[in-house]
Amino acid sequence: MNVTPSPATEIAGSIAALRTHYDAVILPLWTGPGWNAAMRLPYEALSGIDNGPLPVKRYRAMACARQLYIFSQCEGSGAAAHAAQLFESLRTRFADLAHGGFVYSIDAQGQPLDTAKDLYTHAFVVFACAAYLKRSGLPQARALLDGTTRLIEQRFAAASGGLYHAALAQDFSAGGGTPLQNPIMHLTEAYLAAYEVTREHAYAKRLEGIASAVLAGFVDPATGCIAELPLGCDGNRIEPGHQFEWFSLLSTAPALFDGSPLAQALARAFEFALRHGVDTGTMGVAAALNLDGSPRDPAQRIWAQTEFARALAVRGDGFALAHLQAWLHAFPARFLHARGWHECLSPAGAVARGELPSTTPYHLATAYQALAEATAD
Template structure:
């Protein structure tokens, strides 16, 4: 619900939105009426088909997307209540999600506010950083930048091992890298390397120090492109170990869209721009040919040989597809690339926007039933 609200609000606010006029207020009001937790600023995880609570876990990831979605909604509609709800959510995170952890934020709480034991992750913090950066962009509120500062500090001091260029997925209670219990290996995901590149660059821009993390971003991009990309078939592996060896060879869609925007963002920074452009051309061709369907569908997961691995389409994926495409488009427009470079990506972007339009129309019909 929150990812879709953010996506619809962003799309409706575009100058070329045309006849796309989603009922954003109805969607916003539904979230308020359905997912509110036990006190202001707290939100339950899910409801059933009758809008009754199904999972009442208070999840950090969910709360991050409340802020992200409400800031997008507020920017497009001007609804002041969204700012109040987002501020209340940030305060609730600050007040409640520090319980039971040495640093950073707890992954989840029960309705009474008790810390639920869970393997700690950088990902929930990463999305809270994303939400705070955008909320600050919309409202220019120092409270969001204070949390953003803290999370970037956690990234530099705990999540990211600069010596080994390693971003572990899982951590101990004191935020040391933790091996996956079943596979007994530290797990890394190229897709999250790409997301952190994007966020570090956005954070640096917000702090008026645009080049502050370029060295880290270049190292992370090189690792993700070198180890994450399948040299035989193409595509981005789902999981690797700390040495860059493949652990899970399937290829989900979202790391691909994150890879597109990270590579586009770094085009003016990497040493070999021609090689970077060639890599992006390979990415856009594979994206068009293997992930995006003419009928308005997408393939969520591929096997290593690029055959479909599943036949379902999660509702969380359009967020990655939409924002990945739109942000890549904005980057390419801003850098004034040559016509020969623009041609391939523009075809993919046009085709993908048609897909997104179909997805949003169909989803809106379902929401209005």
């Protein structure tokens, strides 16, 4: 007699299959062909055809930090030693000894390339150090975490409004650019991770301030969505993947955010992004929408797909789990393969980007962790 598996059993099996692919296919890429042992850094990207490293133009501090995060999460043989190498490379190769902080990138020979100071980069240093501190307990990780947080608050914080500069010159002088939601979102992610591992109240206080500033500066009152640029900027847009990512981040810290105006807005943003930004036939998430929800960029980038799944998992109600079950049917067949993944597809499923960036496993790791936690019971 054939017994049809329950939805919960089917979901758990699909999640286990994703994790098996991650452990067996994706992680080994970055200790094998994706690891430059001479530089003690991951290559920026591998070929999707043969997994060989693509020609080196740069190494980014942010990419090193993301790799540090993923190997700090691993329990497999050699993961701790590999994380230790990444930590040393992050704090030595990218450090700006003259001005403080971290340069954006170095060249193929390890010399400074782009020396701008980038909030996105520094947020990921905090995030990765929090993960490595949790894994290792090393005082060096705590020192780099604390020092980078102080630098962010002293150098990147805007004079008013509670927001942060997205980018500054090498000496931290203002470059005249506008704040952007994406680095502020990743700073939120970083401070949540730092708060979890240190339990320092200063992080909780700053997170509450960031939530208020984002609500005032970026949230479209009509939809609840967080725009990419401050409200009123020409050419503004909504990225569905970021609505799902913000939703997940706030949902992981109910003690800080439950019932907050930003959390209430994001509940609406979730529905808006699902209605306008997800093709329910393929469960594919579009890259960008106009503020009214009309299509802007239909490309489907893998990170947005994983953020959709993470948001469904943390939402966790029957409606979300039904969509998650459909996503689990569609995503592996469309985006994963025996050599890794497809970085970007067209709505019809044609491969638009064939390389394998070293930054993408971070998105897979955070999504798969949320999926596993949602089905642990």
